[in-house]
Amino acid sequence: MRIKLIRAPSMNEAMAMLRAELGDDALILGSRRVGAGVELTAALDPADSKAHALEPFPRVALPTSxxxxxxxxxxxxxxxxxxxxxxxxxxxxxxxxxxxxxxxxxxxxxxxxxxxxxxxxxxxxxxxxxxxxxxxxxxxxxxxxxxxxxxxxxxxxxxxxxxxxxxxxxxxxxxxxxxxxxxxxxxxxxxxxxxxxxxxxxxxxxxxxxxxxxxxxxxxxxxxxxxxxxxxxxxxxxxxxxxxxxxxxxxxxxxxxxxxxxxxxxxxxxxxxxxxxxxxxxxxxxxxxxxxxxxxxxxxxxxx
Structure with missing residues (x-):
């Protein structure tokens, strides 16, 4: 599990940084206001990233009709x-x-x-x-x-x-x-x-x-x-x-x-x-x- 602490002036900027660094699979563990900005604690499970890398799914050929x-x-x-x-x-x-x-x-x-x-x-x-x-x-x-x-x-x-x-x-x-x-x-x-x-x-x-x-x-x-x-x-x-x-x-x-x-x-x-x-x-x-x-x-x- 990879844990990341992100600080930014606004929630939108923090979310953008989170997405850029950990991708769409990151899980937000918590958030709080820090001074004039916000702090996000997020995590990424490497196993989840590998699983999502399999998408998009191939066309399915059925073994039956x-x-x-x-x-x-x-x-x-x-x-x-x-x-x-x-x-x-x-x-x-x-x-x-x-x-x-x-x-x-x-x-x-x-x-x-x-x-x-x-x-x-x-x-x-x-x-x-x-x-x-x-x-x-x-x-x-x-x-x-x-x-x-x-x-x-x-x-x-x-x-x-x-x-x-x-x-x-x-x-x-x-x-x-x-x-x-x-x-x-x-x-x-x-x-x-x-x-x-x-x-x-x-x-x-x-x-x-x-x-x-x-x-x-x-x-x-x-x-x-x-x-x-x-x-x-x-x-x-x-x-x-x-x-x-x-x-x-x-x-x-x-x-x-x-x-x-x-x-x-x-x-x-x-x-x-x-x-x-x-x-x-x-x-x-x-x-x-x-x-x-x-x-x-x-x-x-x-x-x-």
């Missing part, structure tokens, strides 16, 4: 019937929508409880700071115990202001106070999209913020459950999907089926707990690689 591969991940037959391609990467790229997040509008993370929305907002905020931006971070989750505190721990480390706006009026006030061109991240409480009261509250926040709504959803959900959730949130205005826990989910049929059924664009994916390196841009090649890893892996046989 695309349909066999998709079936092994639980993709429904009705969905598979619409998919074709010589490789899994080709098939996914032709059938699903892949793209980038829309930063022209405030980005609002929505989804079911426990999906990883707050951590996704923290990862996106870290990415923006490392790119030289100073985003406005807002949480509307003022009721759940510890929700604001969890996000505040990250915004303090990044030297960002966290605004708690648990009412549309407070949200409108926070958005009106931002400087022109500032990117906005909004963390919403987890809800059931089929609960009328919860859906009404989400729509009220959406009318106020006029956001790009992103569904944050665990990758390893039951396929039918994931499809229902995606369609429910799509009906409320969601257009993008960020699956989380892609690194620990063996079967990814839920990601394929949910994105296809609701017409959502896959943008990024959660692949680890780190704020600096736990979110990647999702491509057909990466998704095909993860799905093929499952196909190639041997499941140990249980012995009495």
């Amino acid at each position: 695309c349909h066999d591969a998709l079936a092994s991940h639980g993709v429904p037959p009705a969905v598979m019937a619409q998919i074709s391609g010589t490789t899994l990467e080709d098939a996914l790229g032709q059938f699903l929508r892949f793209g980038s997040l829309d930063w022209e509008r405030p980005l609002m993370a929505v989804g079911p409880p426990g999906a990883g929305k707050t951590m996704t907002i923290a990862k996106l905020a870290t990415r923006l700071v490392m790119q030289g931006d100073t985003p406005l971070v807002i949480t509307t989750d003022g009721e759940r115990a510890g929700a604001a505190e969890q996000l505040a721990a990250f915004t303090r480390m990044l030297n960002l202001v966290l605004v708690v706006a648990d009412h549309p009026v407070a949200l409108a006030r926070a958005l009106a106070s931002r400087r022109p061109g500032v990117k906005v991240l909004i963390d919403m409480p987890g809800i059931d999209p089929f609960n009328e009261s919860a859906a009404d509250e989400l729509q009220a926040a959406s009318i106020t913020a006029q956001p790009a709504m992103v569904l944050v959803m665990p990758a390893g959900l039951d396929v039918s459950e994931a499809t229902d959730l995606a369609m429910g949130f799509a009906a409320l205005g969601v257009r993008h999907l960020v699956p989380t826990r892609l690194d620990v989910s063996r079967r990814l049929g839920a990601v394929v089926a949910a994105a296809a059924a609701a017409g959502l664009t896959l943008t990024d994916a959660g692949v680890g707990p780190g704020a600096a390196d736990g979110l990647i841009h999702l491509t057909p090649g990466y998704l095909a690689h993860r799905m093929s890893e499952f196909i190639a892996a041997r499941i140990p046989e249980l012995t009495p």
Whole structure:
């Protein structure tokens, strides 16, 4: 483990120095104000650097047909019937929508409880700071115990202001106070999209913020459950999907089926707990690689 102490006049400059010296895989261990500047403590595991050096992944040639591969991940037959391609990467790229997040509008993370929305907002905020931006971070989750505190721990480390706006009026006030061109991240409480009261509250926040709504959803959900959730949130205005826990989910049929059924664009994916390196841009090649890893892996046989 390589430890590095970085001092700079501002957080943006410190993050730029960190990225230049340790790269994108560095893990921030802590930060504090020192005199008129800031001090960052960061670490880099050489093993992690070697692992990331393997990307981008090569095109995946399947040992079986695309349909066999998709079936092994639980993709429904009705969905598979619409998919074709010589490789899994080709098939996914032709059938699903892949793209980038829309930063022209405030980005609002929505989804079911426990999906990883707050951590996704923290990862996106870290990415923006490392790119030289100073985003406005807002949480509307003022009721759940510890929700604001969890996000505040990250915004303090990044030297960002966290605004708690648990009412549309407070949200409108926070958005009106931002400087022109500032990117906005909004963390919403987890809800059931089929609960009328919860859906009404989400729509009220959406009318106020006029956001790009992103569904944050665990990758390893039951396929039918994931499809229902995606369609429910799509009906409320969601257009993008960020699956989380892609690194620990063996079967990814839920990601394929949910994105296809609701017409959502896959943008990024959660692949680890780190704020600096736990979110990647999702491509057909990466998704095909993860799905093929499952196909190639041997499941140990249980012995009495």
